[in-house]
């Protein structure tokens with residue numbers, strides 16, 4: 407079942423953190439503490455029915471308020487521009503409760519964190535958690551230039567555990583050499599950033615079975631947008647309506663065409679917004695959100711990309 411709930415929060419502070427990056431501190435309207443979360447978690451910010459965006463929580467999980475950071479994306483669909491240009495302290499926002507698709511496992515001896523640009527946000531609470539737990543860790547934080555890198559002041563307290571690499575000063579990073587230098591071949595490796603960086607870290611880990619890699623994906627799985635052998639199937643709703651899903655159609659689109667509205671955002675299986683409970687049938691998962699255990703349980707799916715292994719799914723819609 408979808409576990410997402412929504413809450414209206416008040417923006418208490420808006421702070422320029424770097425060129426093109428603002429942070430928003432969010433508090434409950436009634437002054438009570440917002441729910442706790444775990445490092446790596448994100449929330450959905452609902453800007454309109456068709457504009458939902460995900461932002462990692464970058465404060466401390468036990469703080470009463472939440473902090474997110476927003477990079478202005480000129481080529482985006484307007485979510486970041488809205489938050490930069492229109493949202494001010496005192497405004498209310500509708501947000502989801504936190505969901506963690508990038509959880510930190512404290513079971514390793516040693517950790518290497520890799521951040522590219524705004525990908526630093528989920529790694530801030532991870533660094534704090536590793537420090538508090540007494541683990542050995544280091545962070546490589548990559549950015550184009552010093553003025554584009556948020557939270558560098560906050561990270562200074564960790565001393566030489568954190569390395570800042572600025573392309574304009576040092577050139578393009580040699581990711582293999584940097585990871586080798588930090589002993590990533592047999593460490594827990596957590597990476598968040600642009601697709602090119604994640605692909606490089608993924609390639610490194612694939613060649614070194616001793617490293618345990620966890621990525622925060624912003625890009626879809628290869629089969630998310632369909633495969634040549636995809637077949638049509640039927641979705642049944644809670645009240646017994648039957649809706650046909652075409653071979654080249656998503657469940658989300660088929661439901662929408664039948665007048666069944668569902669919340670969605672990325673439409674690529676990476677954000678978790680469209681998570682929907684499965685009451686019967688076997689999903690064919692194509693997302694980057696669910697864990698292996700959640701996939702095996704088969705009681706929830708991302709309807710923007712995932713399909714059906716048989717002929718019928720009964721969904722909690």
Ligand code: FES
Pocket residue numbers: 669670671672673674675676677678679680681693695708709710711
């Ligand atoms: S809309 Fe993002 S996972 Fe489906």
